[in-house]
Amino acid sequence: MHIDHYAVIGNPIAHSKSPQIHTHFAEQTVQDMDYVRLLAPLDGFQQTVFDFHTTGGRGLNVTVPFKLEAYQLADIISPRAQRAGAVNTLIFHPDGRIEGDNTDGIGLVRDLLYHHVTLQDADILILGAGGAVRGVLAPLLSEHPASLVIANRTADKAVQLAQDFSDLCAPRTRLHGCGYADLSGQTFDIIVNGTSASLSGELPPLPDDLLKPGGLAYDMAYGSEPTAFQRWAQAHGASLALDGLGMLIEQAAESFYLWRGIRPDTQTLRISMR
Ligand code: ATR
Numbered sequence: 001m002h003i004d005h006y007a008v009i010g011n012p013i014a015h016s017k018s019p020q021i022h023t024h025f026a027e028q029t030v031q032d033m034d035y036v037r038l039l040a041p042l043d044g045f046q047q048t049v050f051d052f053h054t055t056g057g058r059g060l061n062v063t064v065p066f067k068l069e070a071y072q073l074a075d076i077i078s079p080r081a082q083r084a085g086a087v088n089t090l091i092f093h094p095d096g097r098i099e100g101d102n103t104d105g106i107g108l109v110r111d112l113l114y115h116h117v118t119l120q121d122a123d124i125l126i127l128g129a130g131g132a133v134r135g136v137l138a139p140l141l142s143e144h145p146a147s148l149v150i151a152n153r154t155a156d157k158a159v160q161l162a163q164d165f166s167d168l169c170a171p172r173t174r175l176h177g178c179g180y181a182d183l184s185g186q187t188f189d190i191i192v193n194g195t196s197a198s199l200s201g202e203l204p205p206l207p208d209d210l211l212k213p214g215g216l217a218y219d220m221a222y223g224s225e226p227t228a229f230q231r232w233a234q235a236h237g238a239s240l241a242l243d244g245l246g247m248l249i250e251q252a253a254e255s256f257y258l259w260r261g262i263r264p265d266t267q268t269l270r271i272s273m274r
Contacts, residue, residue, distance in 0.1 A: 004031075005056050006259065007038040009048060010063035014039075017273070018061055021252045024272075025264035033058075033260070045069045053092050059259045060090040061252070067131060074100030083168075084135040089255040101258055104132070105139035107251025108192070108220065114246060114266075117190065117216055119143035125188040126150050127204050127229075128195035129157035129177070132220055136194065137165045147174040149186070153195075153204065155179030180205050187212045191233070193219045198227040208236060217241040222248065246270060 008018040014037065022035035038060070040048035045066045052060065062070040070087035071077065078101040081087050087100030112119060124145045126133055129152035140148060148169075152158035158177030169175040184207045191211055197204055198221035211217065217233030222243035226234070233241040249266050257263045 001032060004033040004058040005052070006033055006035040006059050006061075007052060007057065008035075008061040008063060009038040009040050009045070009052075010066060011040055011042055013037045013063070016063065017248065018063075018252060020273075021249055021269060022256060024269050025253065025256045028268075029260065029262045029264050031260055031262070040066065046073055049073060049090065049098075053098070058092050059255070061255055062088050062090060070100055074098050076100070078102070080105065080138060083138045083165075084131075086131050086135055088135075088251065089258055091258055101255075102135055103251040103254035103258070104247070105136040106254050107247045107249075108136045108218075108244075109139040109143065110250040110254075111242070111246035112190075112218065114250070114270075115216075115240065115242065119145055119190070121146045122189040123147045123187070123212075124149070125183070125186075125191045125210070127191065127193045127206075128152055128197075129154070129161045130194070130196065132196070133194035134161060134164075136192070136220075137161070138168055140192075141165060141168045141170070141173065141175070144170050145173055147176070149174075149183075149188070150177045151180050151183055151204070152177070153180065155182070183207055183210060186210070188215060190216045190218065193217070193221070193227075193229040196221075198223075198229055201228050203228045203232055206232065211236050211238055213237050214239040218244075220244040220247060245273060249273070 026033050067086035075097040076099040081100050081102035084102040089101045091099040122145045150158040162177035217238040219227045219229045222245040230241040
């Protein structure tokens with residue numbers, strides 16, 4: 001029987017939950033495929049991709065630290081990957097060309113919508129101005145929030161990022177970049193943490209009354225325990241403080257759709273992975 005090969009490539013990669021997710025999707029939709037972890041040397045991303053491709057690989061998910069290299073390697077870049085400036089999904093076309101796409105941003109928006117979070121006309125704050133945040137700005141703006149404020153430790157990067165996306169901003173949306181100190185006196189319906197601070201158990205310096213009563217907090221990171229940001233949100237009046245596991249599942253579902261043309265159901269996986 002012919003089997004199509006897929007993998008997630010990164011360094012480190014042992015922790016990745018992607019094989020569990022895609023194997024579930026493949027079983028659910030009855031696809032003849034396998035999906036493994038692929039560890040690439042830090043200086044050997046391109047070679048590892050080409051080797052995988054020539055031995056029958058059909059597609060890859062790309063994770064830390066290779067999303068920019070994947071962008072450079074791809075022959076075709078989707079518009080949303082262009083906007084994100086990074087590639088998390090590689091599709092190997094039958095004609096030999098490699099296409100780069102990015103499903104992270106749509107993953108976040110789908111997870112928020114799954115939790116019945118209204119983005120339209122909401123005041124949204126996003127913390128951080130690195131690659132992870134760049135990847136989610138376009139899909140968030142397309143939901144027409146009332147405001148989208150980007151706050152970052154290095155304020156200039158947030159200001160620049162807001163400028164870079166101003167052309168996607170509807171007239172009624174206020175898009176603004178600033179430092180954390182500038183947040184005092186402002187309140188938000190939704191705060192999304194896109195900094196890498198969670199990974200080291202740290203938290204950006206946030207004013208106490210930043211979240212509107214009953215507001216929602218979302219950490220794009222996830223772990224076996226609630227992150228520092230989730231704990232902060234719970235202590236500051238959040239109605240819901242989500243981690244990024246749902247986003248991971250939804251971005252995977254979108255990658256799966258790009259490869260197989262079938263949209264898997266994410267509901268059962270959400271329950272079994274909790
Ligand atoms: P990623 O690809 O995960 O976005 P990145 O591009 O290196 O990684 O961006 C990391 C983000 O987390 C940046 O916004 C960074 O702030 P600076 O631009 O000021 O460096 C932010 N960050 C990392 N550690 C942080 C911390 N301890 N407190 C606040 N922000 C932090």
